[in-house]
Amino acid sequence: MTARGAEILAALKRARVEFVVALPDIVTSDALLWPLARDPQIRLVRVCKEDEGIGICAGLAVAGRRAVLLIQQTGLLDSINALRAVGVEYAQPIALMVGLQGKEAGVAPARSAKFAVRIVEPILDALGIAHVALESRADEALVGPAIERAYAESRPVCVLIGAPPEVSAP
Amino acid sequence: MMKRDECLALLAARVREEAIVATYQAAFDWMRIAPRDLNYLSIGAMGLASSHGLGLALGRPDRRVIVLDGDGSLLMNLGSLATVAEAAPRNFVHLVCVNRAYEANGNHPLPAAERLDFAALARGAGIANTGTLATLDAFAAALDEILTAPGPVFRALEVAPGAPSPQDYAYIHGAETRARFKAAFARPIRTASP
Numbered sequence: 001m002t003a004r005g006a007e008i009l010a011a012l013k014r015a016r017v018e019f020v021v022a023l024p025d026i027v028t029s030d031a032l033l034w035p036l037a038r039d040p041q042i043r044l045v046r047v048c049k050e051d052e053g054i055g056i057c058a059g060l061a062v063a064g065r066r067a068v069l070l071i072q073q074t075g076l077l078d079s080i081n082a083l084r085a086v087g088v089e090y091a092q093p094i095a096l097m098v099g100l101q102g103k104e105a106g107v108a109p110a111r112s113a114k115f116a117v118r119i120v121e122p123i124l125d126a127l128g129i130a131h132v133a134l135e136s137r138a139d140e141a142l143v144g145p146a147i148e149r150a151y152a153e154s155r156p157v158c159v160l161i162g163a164p165p166e167v168s169a170p
Numbered sequence: 171m172m173k174r175d176e177c178l179a180l181l182a183a184r185v186r187e188e189a190i191v192a193t194y195q196a197a198f199d200w201m202r203i204a205p206r207d208l209n210y211l212s213i214g215a216m217g218l219a220s221s222h223g224l225g226l227a228l229g230r231p232d233r234r235v236i237v238l239d240g241d242g243s244l245l246m247n248l249g250s251l252a253t254v255a256e257a258a259p260r261n262f263v264h265l266v267c268v269n270r271a272y273e274a275n276g277n278h279p280l281p282a283a284e285r286l287d288f289a290a291l292a293r294g295a296g297i298a299n300t301g302t303l304a305t306l307d308a309f310a311a312a313l314d315e316i317l318t319a320p321g322p323v324f325r326a327l328e329v330a331p332g333a334p335s336p337q338d339y340a341y342i343h344g345a346e347t348r349a350r351f352k353a354a355f356a357r358p359i360r361t362a363s364p
Contacts, residue, residue: 019228045228045257047221048249055218056253059225062210062352067225085214090348 001137003161005031006168008097008134011143013041017066017095021045021053025072027099031165032070050075054082058092066151068095073120076158080123087156088127094156095147103162109133124158135162172306174267175199175332178238180310181265184317185236187359189226189351192238193219194274196267197342198335200238207354211342217246220254220264227259227321232359234317236263241288241326242272242280248291254322255296262321264292267329268302288326297324304328 009032012020020036022044036044045067047053053069060067076083076098087094102114112118124131130149132142143159150157174196182204191210192200200209210226213219223237244250244266254262270283280286292300303309303325316323341347 043228045224045253047253049247051216051218052221052247052250052253055214055221056225056228059210059222059227060229061225062348062355063226063229064356065229081216082214082218085216086212086218089343090212090214091345 002163003134003137003140003165004168005035005165007137007140008032008143008165009035009039011140012068012147015066015144015147017042017068017147019043019045019060019065019067020070021047021056021067022070023047023050023053023072023075025070025075025099025101027072027101027161027164028070028097031167032097035168036070049078051079051082054079054086054094057094058086058090061093061151066095066147068097068147070097072099072101073116073160074101076120077116077123080127083129083156084127088129091154092156093150093154095150096156096158097161098158099161105163106135109160109162120160129156129158131158131160133160133162171304171328171330172309173332174269174327174329175203175335176306177309177327177329179203180306180313181236181316184313188234188236188317189355190236190238191219191223191226193243194240195331195335196238196240198337199332201338201341202335207350210351210355212348217243217250219243220247220250223264224250224254224257224259224262226355227262228257230355231259231261233355234261234263235259236265236316239264239266240273241266241268241270241286244288245280248295251292251295251297251324258322260320263316263323264325265316266324266326268326269329269331273331289324292324292326297322300324302326302328
C-alpha cells in the first residue's frame with residue numbers, strides 16, 4: 001500500500017523539523033506540500049530555485065534549527081553544485097525529500113525506464129550522499145531515521161519518494 | 171563612486187552583534203577590514219549568499235544578519251529576492267556591491283552591465299525598503315537605517331574596487347571558520363553598556 005502523507009508529516013514533526021523549504025513537485029504536491037502549507041507547526045519557506053534551498057537549510061542548521069528541503073528530482077539535478085559544496089564539502093546536514101517524477105510504480109529507481117529517474121541514485125552515490133527509497137507504507141518508518149542521521153552526522157541525506165503518497169482527509 | 175573597501179570600513183566601524191554573510195570580493199575585503207568570528211564566509215559560491223543569510227535570519231530572529239553580496243552573484247540567484255520578500259525576516263539586510271563585472275573571474279562585464287538597476291529588481295520582487303547608494307557620504311548617512319530598520323532592507327552600493335585584499339580561499343572554506351561562526355552566532359546578544 002502507498003505511503004501516507006499524514007504519516008510522513010508526523011515523522012517530520014517527531015524528528016523536530018521546524019521548517020520545510022520547498023519548490024512544488026507533482027509527486028508530493030497533494031499529500032505533503034499542500035498539507036504543509038496549512039500546518040501551523042511547521043514553517044513553509046517557498047523558494048524559486050532548488051539550490052536556494054540548500055543555502056537556506058544550511059543557514060538554518062548553523063542557527064540550530066532543523067529543516068527539510070522538499071523538491072523534485074529535476075531540482076535535485078539542478079542543485080548538484082550547491083549540494084556538493086555546501087552539503088558534502090562543508091559537511092552540512094541537508095535533509096532532502098525528493099519526488100521522483102515519472103518513476104513507474106513498484107519499480108526500483110535504478111531500474112526505471114526514465115533516464116531522469118534512473119540516474120538519480122548513481123549521482124547521489126558519486127557524491128557520497130546516503131539515500132533511502134520511500135514508496136509503500138512500510139517505508140514510512142525510514143523518514144525519521146534519515147532526518148536524524150543527517151543531523152547526527154552533519155551530512156546530506158536524501159529520501160527518494162517514488163510515488164505520490166496517499167492524501168489524508170483534511 | 172565610492173571604493174568598496176572604504177565603504178565596508180564604515181560598516182565595520184558600526185557592527186557589533188550583527189552576523190555578516192559575505193561572498194566573493196566583498197568577502198576578501200571584509201576579511202581584511204573586519205576579521206571576526208561573526209563572519210559567515212562558506213557560501214559555496216554560485217550566488218547563494220542571500221540564501222544562507224535568509225536561513226540564518228529565519229533561524230535566529232533576534233540577531234541582525236547583513237549579507238554583503240556581489241552583483242554577479244545576485245544575478246545567479248535573482249529568485250532569492252522574491253523568496254526574501256515572501257519570508258520577510260525583519261532582521262535581514264541585503265547589501266549588493268555593484269561594480270558591473272565578474273571581478274573574481276577575470277573582470278568580464280555582466281550581461282546588460284550598464285543598464286542593470288538592482289534596487290529596481292529588488293523592489294519589483296516585492297522588497298519595499300530598497301535604494302541605491304553611490305557615495306561614501308550617502309552610505310554613511312544610511313548606516314543607521316541599515317543597522318536598525320525593520321527588514322528586509324536592500325541597498326545597491328555603486329562601488330569601484332579599492333585596495334587589493336588577500337584571496338584566502340582556504341580560510342573561507344575552512345571547517346574551523348565555520349565552527350567559530352557557529353559558536354559566535356549561538357551566543358546570546360550582548361546589549362551595549364549604559
